[in-house]
Amino acid sequence: MNETRELCGVCGYCLTQNEDVSPLIYNSLLAMQHRGQESAGISTIHNGKIYLHRGMGLVSQVFNEKILRSMKGNIGVGHVRYSTAGKSSLQDAQPYLAKYPKRGIVLAFNGNVVNNLKLRKKLYKDGVYLETSSDSETLTLLLSDLIHQEKSWDHPVYSLMTLVEGAYSVILLTGENELVAFRDPYGFRPLSYSVGDNVTAVSSESVGLNINGLMDVKELPPGSLLVCNNEGCEVKRILDSKRRAYCMFEYVYFSRPDSILCGRYVYDVRVRLGMELAKTYDTGSADVIVPVPDTSRPAAEGISQISGIPVAEGLIKNRYVGRTFIMPDMERRRNAVEMKLNSIRSVLEGREVIVVDDSIVRGITSKRIVDIVRRAGARKVRFWVTCPPIRSPCFYGIDMSTHRELIAFNKSIEEIQKSIGADELRYQTIEGLVKAIGLRCDELCLACLTGQYPTPLAQQIADKYKNLKPGSRYTELTPIR
Secondary structure, three states: OOOOOOOEEEEEEEEOOOOOOHHHHHHHHHHOHHHOOOEEEEEEEEOOEEEEEEEEOOHHHHOOHHHHHHOOOOEEEEEEEOOOOOOOOHHHOOOEEEOOOOOOEEEEEEEEEOOHHHHHHHHHHOOOOOOOOOHHHHHHHHHHHHHOOOOOOHHHHHHHHHHOOEEEEEEEEEOOOEEEEEEOOOOOOOOEEEEOOOEEEEEOOOHHHHOOOOOOOEEOOOOEEEEEEOOEEEEEEOOOOOOOOEEHHHHHHHOOOOOEEOOEEHHHHHHHHHHHHHHHOOOOOOOEEEEOOOOOHHHHHHHHHHHOOOEOOOEEEOOOOOOHHHOOOHHHHHHHHHHHEEEOHHHHOOOEEEEEEOOOOOOHHHHHHHHHHHHOOOOEEEEEEOOOOOOOOOOOOOOOOOOOOOOOOOOOHHHHHHHHOOOEEEEOOHHHHHHHHOOOHHHEEOHHHHOOOOOHHHHHHHHHOOOOOOOOOHHHOOOOO
């Protein structure tokens, strides 16, 4: 339960039969609500007419039965958002519509374009009118320019991949009844797909497909393109990279535990993260292991499997309060922790407690959790974290924008322990993290842990702006015009 903001979730469906696809998209977005709670949107196409509805709030708040019934068509895309680039406004909500070429393109995007400012400057100089501050608009307008004289998507997507630096999993529809999806060559953000007799579907996570009964799910390889149209469905590799850079935070926190990434259940990885902690550190005389709900439960189970110490629900989550990472300022995040969690005194009072959490970003939430456990009468509060110290910002879709807002950037572990008020602080090691995930170091993006970025501009930005004040973003330093 860290203080990061979520990224986004995307999905797309193409039915071979003349049935409306909007209910399936709605279900997928519900399954991925954890990936973004700021806004939601769905677009469909029917008889050449594009339907688009977006709104601020949860999926269930933006859509109702009347709206879904009005959205006709057997092809559609959907999006849930939390902004990591752009403003928090309806104007910046996705999917994003460009009225030409191909009788319209509607694009939904998960990730972050590192060189967005440079690309937007180029578009502006070319006379392209920019309506929003989001990188989804940048991708849509670039792609519109590249595709307008092409029949095939291969070359335009290849050209886009060579122009854009960053993380992007993209799903779009066109006014020519096409469903198109592609993923950046590094594979930063997940993208799964399923092809059946009557449906082709794409989703950020496998759970977005499972909810509609699609169980034969594959992962779209990095640098690959999927095109579904009247001629059928085709998947092909467009551009390969010398390395992969799967985001380690998808395993630690972002993805649902029942999702499958790179052939691994996220749940199993999180159990192993706990086991690695228990193998690295002595549990000593701890009486009980208490996970911070919900993502830390599997790790608590892993610690218990190695140590034999029981797991108990000492912290109860109010499920009707949004995730703390979606709060727009620090004070609201602080207050949200108190609203979100309550303690069970009978579990905690007089006991030595190992509290298990997935990460510490700014330290605000962790301090409040320690306070809650202490007020419940815990004799000793030991804080174990399944993610290593986060020392560098993320430029690939996570809202960790500057070094100085990260508590581990300029504080030692001992200083962080004192800051959050714990009697003990134990972080996962990078070696333990990599072992638990089961991929090689050069297949993972560990930039927020090591300061070593997979792409050149991100490395330059990180090196240059280490003293940028908390709350700022590098994209704000230079105006577009």
